C-alpha cells in the first residue's frame with residue numbers, strides 16, 4: 001500500500017489562538033516532502049494530526065479517500081518519528097526494536113540490523129543509557145525500518161552529529177528509491193536538507209504560505225555572483241533578498257526570475273547565475289516587519 005493524503009480546510013485552536021488556520025494540502029504518494037516553518041508555525045501540530053494524536057477542530061484529513069482519525073487500519077500505516085524521550089526505557093536496544101517490529105506491519109528486521117551496524121548502535125545497551133544522539137539514531141532506525149507508507153520525521157535529527165545526519169540522509173534516499181513511500185521531513189536544517197525534498201511546504205503562523213515542487217521554487221529567483229561592482233550594476237532595481245561578500249566577489253539573491261536576455265547579458269559580463277536557495281527564500285517569505293537579514 002502507498003498513500004495519498006488529503007488535508008482539507010483543517011484548523012486547530014487553543015482558546016482563541018489558531019495553531020492551524022484553514023490548512024489545505026494534497027500530498028501525493030511516494031514523494032519526499034520538506035515541511036518548513038519558523039518556531040511556532042504549526043508544523044508539529046499538523047504532523048500530530050497525521051499521526052492521529054489529535055483530531056482537527058475543523059476540517060478533515062483523509063488517507064486514500066478514508067477519514068484518518070481513529071481508523072486503526074490507516075493508523076498502522078503511519079510512523080511518526082520525533083524526539084521521543086527514552087529515559088524511562090530500561091530494555092536493551094535489541095528488545096526495544098523487536099517490540100516495535102511487532103506493531104509495524106512492514107517492519108524489515110534485516111534492514112533494521114543493517115542500519116544498526118551502519119550507525120554503530122549498541123544492541124545490548126539499555127535504551128536509557130544511550131547518548132542523546134544515539135537515542136535519535138534509534139528513533140530514526142525505527143522510522144526507516146518500519147517502511148510505513150506514510151513516514152514522518154519531525155525534527156528527529158537534532159541530537160545527531162553532522163556525519164551521522166549525513167548517513168541518515170543517504171539511507172533515506174536509498175531506501176526511498178528501493179521502497180517508495182510518502183515521507184515528510186520537518187526541519188530547521190533547510191540548507192542542509194533541501195536536496196532531499198521533492199516538494200516544499202512552508203507553514204507560517206498556522207497557514208500554508210507555499211506548497212510547490214522544489215525545482216519550481218528554485219526558479220522563483222536567482223543568485224548572481226561575480227565582481228562586486230558588476231553584480232551591483234546587474235541587480236540594480238531587482239528585488240534583492242540576500243547578499244554575501246567575500247573580498248571583491250559578491251553574491252546576491254534576487255527573487256525576480258531572470259529572462260533569457262538577462263541571463264545572456266549576465267554571462268557576457270562574466271557573472272555566474274545559480275538558483276535561489278530554499279533557505280533564503282524561506283527567510284525572505286517569513287521575515288517579520290523590522291527584522292533584517294545580512295543585506
Ligand SMILES: Nc1ncnc2c1ncn2[C@@H]1O[C@H](COP(=O)(O)OP(=O)(O)OP(=O)(O)O)[C@@H](O)[C@H]1O
Nearest residue numbers: 014017018019037038039040041042043044045046
Ligand atoms: N497544548 C497547547 N496549548 C496551547 N498552545 C499550543 C499547544 N501546543 C502548541 N501550541 C501553540 O501552537 C503553535 C504551534 O506550535 P507547534 O509546536 O505546532 O509549532 P512548530 O512549527 O512545530 O514549532 P517549532 O519549530 O518551534 O517546533 C505555537 O504557538 C504553540 O505555542
